[in-house]
Amino acid sequence: MVQIISKPLTLQEFLQQPETKPASEYINGEIIQKPMPKGRHSRLQGKLCATINQVAESAKIAYAFPELRCTFGGRSIVPDVAVFQWERIPFTAEGNVPDNFDLPPDWTIKILSPEQRPNKVLGNILHCLEHGCRLGWFVDPDDLSILFLQPQQQPVLCQGEQALPVLPELKLTLTVNQVFDWLKMR
Secondary structure, eight states: OEEOOOSOOOHHHHHHSOOOSSOEEEETTEEEEOOOOOHHHHHHHHHHHHHHHHHHTTTTSEEEEESOOEEETTEEEOOSEEEEEGGGSOOOTTSOOOSOBOSOOSEEEEEOOTTSOHHHHHHHHHHHHHTTOOEEEEEETTTTEEEEEOTTSOOEEEETTOBOOOOTTSOOOOBHHHHHHTTOOO
């Protein structure tokens, strides 16, 4: 992650700033710009969103948003994939998806990029879990592993043919190998 050095801003001042590309996050009073997604990251993010939405959207169970800014608990973060149960999506009065999500996702997925510090990424997942998120995945493409986290439980390292835990209301079965096989496109 690239840290942007500037005078300290409050969360509200940060939210008034123009968006950056790639997105910046507000964590513990610091503004940290996420690295630009590269090939593996982009592929995994796209396939995860598509796979989750294929089983969840039409039944209005949940929706997986890529790169959605979520502001809660004194932070403003941008998970690689933020999954919200349908009834928790804060639709507008017209039934549209709003611009601002001031709540944690039900399931947060972070895909580690080579430029990122693992503990900063894990810190965002833990922050989500502390504020009501039910499930976190920490995806490491170099290690071909996925760390599965739930509130107040020991993390579980998943590899190979291990089935990955998902939100219980989703009819979705994925193994670690299936997720990383998405990287093979030839």
